[in-house]
Amino acid sequence: MSGKMAEKEIFAMDQTSMWRALQINGRVIAALLMREIITRFGRHNFGVLWVFLDPMIFTVGVTILWNCFERHVPVKINITAFAYTGYSTVMLWRNAAMRCGKALEPNYALLFHRNVRVVDLLYSRVILEIAGATMSTLVIGVVLVATGLIEPPKDLLMMVSGWVLLMWFTFGLGMVVGALSERWDWFERIYHPAMYFYLPISGAFFLVDWFKNPIRGWVLWLPTVHVTEMIRHGYFGDSVHTYEDPGYLCLLCLITLFIGLLFVKETQYRIGHQ
């Protein structure tokens, strides 16, 4: 075969179009998602329902708990709505980050398939958690509004925007945790307590308005604080004063995702023998 012909053949076959690549990627992630559901929840009992029952139980439990301690809240606010808008965000970022920790090791065997990449393994886990947390938030919200326990949100679009930005942030966080827990064993031991300590300042348990400067300025560095502020702005409308800055939040999401993907790329190169 002449050199030129060979070149041509190689060129034709190696240039996978963008659309084709997206198709393959979609297929890979769908396959991984199904696999993930089967291994995690099995086929028995509620099976896949646990995807959203799990976070639902937490959010409902915390909401009930908070109702018992209502008088500790400094201002007059619907405590059920407050707990719901706060804790459901925690379920999203925390569960996804937890599921991405040490997510690669049990899946090494799948990397034998060329189209399965480290990033796909992490994506599928994050997508599953996001789907579960979103479904549970939706179901709880509908039930709470339908039963009259809380009022319908003032600005649903604002709430949804906050939620979407949280999904974005969660993707980045998942990548970072997934890659670093693979890199260093001790990272897993660190991030569990770190997430636990972060919880009180995550924004789920307060409104920024309750603080005075300089604390107010400090908590406004945190991405999840902007998320909860935004979601509560959407829910409570102008009856509460919120301090979110969507532009700043987008910037943080972008940086987190960028760093996450960078780490994941490094992991992909480094993973060698099983």
Added chain:
Amino acid sequence: MIRIENVSKAYPTRKGWRKVLTDVSMEVRKGEKVGILGLNGSGKSTLIRLIGGAELPSNGTIHRGMKVSWPLAFNGGYQGSLTGLDNLKFVCRLYGADYGQCLPFVEEFSELGPYLDEEVKKYSTGMYARLAFALSMAVDFDCFLIDEILAVGDIRFQHRCLIELFEKRKDRSMIMVSHNEHLIREHADRGAVLVGGRLHHFEKISDAIAFHSEYISRAKTMLL
């Protein structure tokens, strides 16, 4: 055509980087069956994983001009906590194959019967090999990568594998790595030998086997 150009691979170990493959180049045309001989630790499986794309080379390039299978080996490719059928579903979804069309062949070839519904981690090596082979035959590849897996099964399994590979799919390419000279002699069109991470090419299979045998006998003397 598959074209491997100046590929090297190094792995980090506790004692620094260890080079497993050095400057390997090779071409495999459509329909060609290449046999690569090598002792344990010569870099055979690494080379197969690189060709399959399971790992990326440290240096050099690999062009895959055809649909290349995943490496058929003892480890990798399948999830132990899934059943045989779940693994088939996974592979079908992954490669865009039709589950309903693949199932009869996998049932027939693997001869696993009710065990297809059991978790793969409970399988014996022989059962695993049968499933692994059946799954990769179910998807339509242009080139199969075979890493010793033929060596595990019994004579019957081997015979059935050979029919699938060399009779029913004789127009496909194949890259086999093995330390089994007989297998390479019988089924490869072209031979190469991996020694210490370097690939030596030979025009004739018999030359490759002679080189490999000589290397083995030298290695034996060194041990004595």
